[in-house]
Amino acid sequence: MNERNECEKTVYRVEGFSCANCAGKFERNVKELPGVQDAKVNFGASKINVVGHTTVEELEKAGAFEKLKIYPEMPKRQKVYRVEGFSCANCAGKFERNVKQLPGVQDAKVNFGASKISVFGETTIEELEKAGAFEGLKVTPDKPAKEVTKTTEKIPLYKKHQELIFSILLIALGYISSYINWETNVITILLFLSAIVIGGFSLFKVGIQNLIRLDFDMKTLMTVAIIGAAIIGELAEGAVVVILFAISEALERYSMDKARQSIRSLMDIAPKEALIRRHGQEMMVAVEDIAIGDIMIVKPGQKIAMDGTVVNGSSIVNQAAITGESVPVAKKVNDEVFAGTLNKEGLLEIRITKLVEDTTISKIIELVEEAQAERAPSQAFVDKFAKYYTPIIMVIAALVAIVPPLVFAGDWADWIYQGLSVLVVGCPCALVISTPISIVSAIGNAAKKGVLIKGGIYLEEMGNLKAIAFDKTGTITKGIPVVTNFELLNTEDNEEQILSFIAALEIRSGHPLASAIVKKAEDQQITYSNIKVVDYVSLTGKGVKGTINGVTYYIGSPILFEEFSLLDSEIMQHIVHLQNQGKTVMLFGNKQKLLAMVAVADEVRETSHNVLSALHELGVKKTVMLTGDNTATAEAIGRAVGISEVKAELMPEDKLRYIKMLRNDIGKVAMIGDGVNDAPALAASTVGIAMGGAGTDTALETADVALMADDLSKLPFTIKLSRKALRIIQTNITFSLGIKLLALLLVVPGWLTLWIAIFADIGATLLVSLNSMRLMGVKE
Incomplete structure (x- = not known):
């Protein structure tokens, strides 16, 4: 992995991506090119990252489809701005295109979900606001999460929608006037015209501009319809259409803001200041002024403001805000703590290890907002469909x-x-809004429950998985060896004395198995530090030896004691029995006799069996464990957790090869590992899932999905959330198109009216938005 990272890495933009399957084929083809060590396609962003050396021509030849065009992505100066007023995905797309045409701008990328725009080049806020494709657009420089803490002043409803309310009042007066006079009169006409002009001014301003440019969108449709209704004398219905369209846009804006709020609320988790000890004095300091190395004091019941390491004290900390863990975690000296978590019991002194913009919670917010910009395949389909749909509707009309x-x-x-x-x-309002609200709602809900999904494409792919491959150590198991068996082979010996001798030898070894034995002695409060060991020697691959009280003792593998001819058939049978249970066996004794047998195992996580059962119930066809451990141990653990297949004694390249084979044979495959050792396999899988994203920068950066808590219990929830999101998106698209088709059929008998049309549109928008927002409430 280190060698790969040292190679040249180049990012290329790819034009022509429309099929996720083709993108996958392209990635595999590129990996086989001479000089290429690795490649990773980002389908949502239409990019490919290439590690190694190749040319644009070779990349284009490796394409799995026609009209593929590739060019290197040039590094550009980027500025990010927040955009207030985004409610319409179509308008956001227009805004992006307009900004790209500004002098001094090389490129621009709108993140509709996060309500942001990234601008590459030089421009001003005034120019950006002029480039807006709708009224009420406000652009402000994006600030780090630490600064986006001030609650925006709430505007009263009557002030926020005063034009709309005044227009409704005018329409009501217009109808009263027509009923009183029993015929259309000048006053009635003026009232309805005033309602149209006041309520539809911002609509007409954009719609007429688009009409002049022959740029057809939903506002163009509505402008033509309302002006046409006024010309043929249907002023009352034209006025009502204006009002209902305004209400529809307000509903879209509310729905989208509600979904975005699920992300923004993460910003309020961590405190904005902390109690810091500097130069012997304690003072309250704003988080942006806290430096690495400062000592932060957190009292019981307070939230932790910054990431750091405990240097004094112990406590129980609720980490649910970061990892989604429902059970609080014990923290002691040298343990890591995260900003936004709650200190429940003891006083903690914490040395700051990260600046506020680098804390885990800040990275989560940043990555989740970036994730919303990664378009899911269904969203790409809707965007492409809407591009041709609106002109076709104009022709049909x-x-x-x-x-x-x-x-x-x-x-x-x-x-x-x-x-x-x-x-x-x-009007394609419901169709266009159907996917973004679903994606934002699902990603926001997952983030709050400790699952970081880094794009709509991965959200969708999680629901289509056919197979899941697991690393063993630290994934299926806890990754921390413990003593499972300690047996005296001579009943006359003293157990405490034997264990103290073993601990005195093993404390001098750096092997993980040795630390498990030392921990057992400490847990049983057995003293070993006062035992004098001389002539200590490490026997590579076998064990260790040392002299205590004039006697030379050995502790190590059974192979070591075979040399002393001390293993009879009964002991060998017992050793094999323990090994078949997935345990590593060590013996203790001298050259004359065996004194004790110790079995150590990497404990299986309590949740692993239930998670595997849940995955099989969800219809995941195959679960595989990929490990470098010995076959007997791996198979024993596989049987214990109910995994379908075990592949043992694998090198990292073997894992990579097996993942590629699994993708070819089955299709959509996820790989779950720690984000470091398993990086090649994670990259080759359809979805790479990292364990323990909290506090692990590599896991957050390399994986497509990060389980923030260090366990698998969130995996079935993520798959269920993904499948529900897919169902809701498909339902929304089908319903949006179906309701329009049904309304259009009313044209045949001549029954379609402006009333029915606008109610069909506003009704579809409302139902689609509410249906999408259900994803915010999906529970584990």
Whole structure:
């Protein structure tokens, strides 16, 4: 892995990506090119990261589809701005295109989910706001999470929507006027016209501009429909369409803001100041002014403001805000703590290890916001579909208005009215909003429960997994060896004395198995530090020896004691029995006799069996454990947790090869590991899942999904959330198109009215938004 990182890494942009399967094939083809050590396609961002040396021509030849175009991504100066007023994904796309055309701007990328725009190049806020594709757009420089803490001043509802409320009042007066006079009069006309102009001013401003540019979107459709209704004398219905469209946009904005709030609320988890001890004095310091090495004092019941390491005290800390763990964790000296977690019991003194912008919670917020910019395949489909859908609706509306009067001698007024109704019902609001709200809601919900999903594409892929491969150490098991068996082979010996002798020898060894024995002695409060060991020698690959009280003792593998001819058939049988249980056996004694047998094992996580059972119940076809451990140990652990298949004694390259084979045979495959040793296999899988993302920068950076707590219990929840998100997105798209088709069929008998059209549109938008927001409430 280190060699790979030392190679040249180049990022290329790829034009022509439309199929996730083709993207996967392209990645595999590139990996086989001479000079390429590794490659990773980012389908959502239309990029490929190449580790090694190759050319653009070779990359294009490796393409798995026609019209593929590749060019190196040039490093650019980037500035990020927050955008207030984003409610329409289509408008966000237009805004992005407009910004790209500004002088001095080389590129721009809108993150609709996070309500941000990244600008590469030089421009001003005034120029950005002028480039806006809608009214009420406000651009401000993005600030680090530490500074985005001030709650925005709440604007009263009547002030926020005063034009809308005034327009509704005018419409009501218009209807009253028409009923009193029993016929249309100048006052009634003026009231309805005023409602149209006041309520639809911002709509008309953008719609007419788009019409002049022949840039057809939902605002163009609505502008033409409302102006047309006014021209043919349907002022009342035109005014109502204006109001209902404004209400529809307000609902979209509310739904999107609600979904975004699930991410922004993470910013309020950590305190904005902390009690710091400097030069012998304690003082309250703002988190942005706290430096690495400062000592932070956290009292019981207070939240921890910064990441750090405990230097004094012990306590129980609730880490649910970061890892999603429901059970608080004990913390003592040298343990790591995270900003935003709650100190429940003791006083803690913590040495700061990260600046506020580098804390785990800050990275989570940043990565989740970036994740929302990664478009899921379904979102890419909707965006592409909407691009052609709106002009087609314009053509259909024109045909509805013109063909019946010309060909079938229909009434011009009636069919123009029908054509205008088609424009209204064809508005793609519900379709365009269907996917982004779902993606943002699901990713935000997952983040709050300790699962970091780094893009809509990975959210969707999690629901389609056919196989999941697990690393053993630290994933299926705890990664910390413990003594499971301690047996005296001579009943006359003193157990405490024998264990103290073993601990006195093993404390001098750096082997992980040795630390397990020392820990057992300490847990039983057995004193070993006063035992004098001389002539200590490490016997490489076998064990250790040392002299205590004039006697030379050995502790090590059974192979060591075979040399002394001390292993009879009964002892060998017992050793094999323990090894078949997945345990490593060590013997203690001297050259004359065996004194004790110790078995050490890496304990299986309590949750592993239940998680594997849940995955099989969810329909995951195959679960595989990939490990470098010996076959007997691996198979024993595999049987204990109920895993489908075990592959043992593997090198990292063997794991990589097996993942590639699994993808070819089965399809969608996830690999779960620690994000470091398993990096090649993680990169080759459909979805790479890292264990213990909290506090592990590598896991946060390399994996597609990070389980922030160091256990697997969130995995079934993530798959269920992904599948529910997929179902909701598919339902939303089907419903949005279905309701429009149903309304359009009403054109045939001439029953479609502007009322029905706008209610179909606003109703679909409301139902789709509410359906998407259900993902914020999905529970484990």
